[in-house]
Amino acid sequence: MITFKVQAGAALTDGAGSNLHGIRMDCGGRGICGKCRIIGNPPAHLAPPTEAERNHLDRAELEAGHRLACQTRFVGPAEVTVPDASLDPAAAVGKDRLPPVVEPDPEVLRCFLDRAAPPQILEGTATGLLEWVARRASATGVPGVRFAHLSPVQQLSRPAVAEQDLTLVVHRRRGVTAAWPGRRPRSLGVALDVGTTTLAAYLCDLTTGRTVAGLAALNPQRGIGEDVISRIAHCDGHPDGLEALQDLVRGGLNRLMGVCLTRAGASAEDVDAVTVAANPTMTHLLAGLHPHAIGVSPYLPAARSLPSMTAADLGFDLSPGTPVEVFPLVSGFVGGDTVAAVLADGTHRCDEATLLVDIGTNGEIVLACGGSLWATSCATGPALEGARISCGMRAVPGAVDRVTFASGRIRYHVMGGPDRPPLGLCGSGIIDAVWALRRAGALGRDGRFDPGCPGVVCDADGLGCRFVLATPERSGSGAEIAVTQRDVRQVQLAKAAVAVGIAFLMNRAGVRRVARTVLTGAFGARFDWRSAVGIGMLPATGVIGTVQPRDNLAGVGAVMALINRRRARQARRIQSGMQFVEMAGDPSFNEHFVTALAFPEPAALDGPDQGG
Numbered sequence: 001m002i003t004f005k006v007q008a009g010a011a012l013t014d015g016a017g018s019n020l021h022g023i024r025m026d027c028g029g030r031g032i033c034g035k036c037r038i039i040g041n042p043p044a045h046l047a048p049p050t051e052a053e054r055n056h057l058d059r060a061e062l063e064a065g066h067r068l069a070c071q072t073r074f075v076g077p078a079e080v081t082v083p084d085a086s087l088d089p090a091a092a093v094g095k096d097r098l099p100p101v102v103e104p105d106p107e108v109l110r111c112f113l114d115r116a117a118p119p120q121i122l123e124g125t126a127t128g129l130l131e132w133v134a135r136r137a138s139a140t141g142v143p144g145v146r147f148a149h150l151s152p153v154q155q156l157s158r159p160a161v162a163e164q165d166l167t168l169v170v171h172r173r174r175g176v177t178a179a180w181p182g183r184r185p186r187s188l189g190v191a192l193d194v195g196t197t198t199l200a201a202y203l204c205d206l207t208t209g210r211t212v213a214g215l216a217a218l219n220p221q222r223g224i225g226e227d228v229i230s231r232i233a234h235c236d237g238h239p240d241g242l243e244a245l246q247d248l249v250r251g252g253l254n255r256l257m258g259v260c261l262t263r264a265g266a267s268a269e270d271v272d273a274v275t276v277a278a279n280p281t282m283t284h285l286l287a288g289l290h291p292h293a294i295g296v297s298p299y300l301p302a303a304r305s306l307p308s309m310t311a312a313d314l315g316f317d318l319s320p321g322t323p324v325e326v327f328p329l330v331s332g333f334v335g336g337d338t339v340a341a342v343l344a345d346g347t348h349r350c351d352e353a354t355l356l357v358d359i360g361t362n363g364e365i366v367l368a369c370g371g372s373l374w375a376t377s378c379a380t381g382p383a384l385e386g387a388r389i390s391c392g393m394r395a396v397p398g399a400v401d402r403v404t405f406a407s408g409r410i411r412y413h414v415m416g417g418p419d420r421p422p423l424g425l426c427g428s429g430i431i432d433a434v435w436a437l438r439r440a441g442a443l444g445r446d447g448r449f450d451p452g453c454p455g456v457v458c459d460a461d462g463l464g465c466r467f468v469l470a471t472p473e474r475s476g477s478g479a480e481i482a483v484t485q486r487d488v489r490q491v492q493l494a495k496a497a498v499a500v501g502i503a504f505l506m507n508r509a510g511v512r513r514v515a516r517t518v519l520t521g522a523f524g525a526r527f528d529w530r531s532a533v534g535i536g537m538l539p540a541t542g543v544i545g546t547v548q549p550r551d552n553l554a555g556v557g558a559v560m561a562l563i564n565r566r567r568a569r570q571a572r573r574i575q576s577g578m579q580f581v582e583m584a585g586d587p588s589f590n591e592h593f594v595t596a597l598a599f600p601e602p603a604a605l606d607g608p609d610q611g612g
Helices: 051-056 059-063 129-138 150-156 228-237 241-263 280-287 336-345 427-440 485-509 529-535 553-563 565-577 589-596
Strands: 002-006 037-041 066-068 078-082 108-113 166-171 175-181 188-194 198-205 211-218 271-278 323-326 354-358 363-369 372-378 399-406 409-414 456-458 464-470 481-484 516-520 546-549 578-580
Touching: 051 066, 059 066, 108 129, 108 271, 129 150, 129 166, 150 175, 188 241, 188 280, 188 336, 188 553, 198 241, 198 553, 211 241, 228 241, 228 280, 241 280, 271 280, 271 336, 271 553, 336 354, 336 363, 336 516, 336 553, 336 565, 354 485, 354 553, 363 485, 372 485, 372 565, 399 427, 399 464, 409 427, 409 464, 427 464, 427 481, 427 485, 427 529, 464 485, 481 485, 485 529, 485 589, 516 553, 553 565, 565 578
Parallel strands: 188 271, 271 323, 354 516, 372 578, 516 546
Antiparallel strands: 002 078, 037 066, 037 078, 108 166, 166 175, 188 198, 198 211, 354 363, 363 372, 399 409, 456 464, 464 481
């Protein structure tokens, strides 16, 4: 909980949905989600409640000063209290583990020149510092020594730089990208995993193949929109929307890179290369490309493969000529992060049929079979990461992350220790809760609550409307923690999207079962896949083979391509050979989707092992 003071006329957003106080705004400040609850005191200094506030708050709450931060305006000085449940935690779970060591064979090398006096100009001849340095560097045998960019020439032009011991950073294809005085043997690179919800940076030693530092954080764009569609809409609806979103993601990545460099005792001048793995919308926003075409049929990216870029092009706080390689996109909704995940897992080399399922705000599914790769995307929405759920929150201390049904009782587990009261449900918790309610008989196949089941709360018409997991007295927020009918519908939409995506790919490939299913993504690798099978999100256990949850494959793939140029070439081949399956245009899609909304009958979960 935090408390701060505001003056008359103050607002808690900047008018374009940007969050000014670290408050949750899952809907981008549109008054839809109701997650940004605050308390203003005195209540008389708050402007009259908006319609959105009246929809989310009852009369007693409004009279006590409870409001929505995205809607509230102050007509006098006030003290604002933000409860813990309304704070947007900075922690990002699932992308902070350091990737394994990669065999080093980088695209960039460092070339060292001993101190030498510049040549004397003889009659009838002329030269320059650039030509003199280039001749000396070429004599070392380092490949690719040529000056094709301005920034290293600018660095060489500084007083006496060319006459000292000199370090040149040489990219095999792009030529010299930086020139530093002195002998600087440390050669580092940065791999960036740019997701809708989280950002991650991995600082790697290009000579040893080790990742020396890594850090993840929430994507600061979340204050404007929880999912890619809301961010595309922001770009369409605001003249400076694209620039605002680009500034946010650039700033977030620069902060991560800066902290990693500090932890490693390094400087920006030690960084010789950057790789970026991102979904299509985040790729566009980072590169300053308007994503409008991704949001309208036929959902085309501006480009699937971007031209060569530098740190200066993207506004990174690195040497301006530092080369940046962005993983190529497959389609408007299957991006470079999926290509990186396939590279890291080795899905493209599998002899037996293999499914790779990346479940997050958007879901990407890849099926490998017989040397071919098929991919599709499914609109899972942010519900599986705690958004659009009435008591939803991120997977941080205080979140209910596991729910079980045993011996006739429903029990839950809270992150952060047994004595911590629950604040809400994270994505894994809501999946578990729905499966537990199905097993308890509280939910029917159609997703409706059974009003006769113990624990189901009914409305005035006698219809079941929610199941209470924790009463207000037992919760950490003072409000009940419950699964509502609307929450169940959100889960049904998400699970149907994944189920239909898998079914379409298997049908296209003529596959009836797979040998292995890999679950990845910040959410996908951290939930109980058995609950997902139980509610019909994943196929039956006899179909999905051995299940292997694997953390952050996209980040691992970005590191592999950064450190080893052969891996980078493999990534380009993976992208060019992947066949995209567009489901929305299939005339049978709606029928399959509606059918998949229903829950299967509970059955014993025997079959595959949960691999490491």
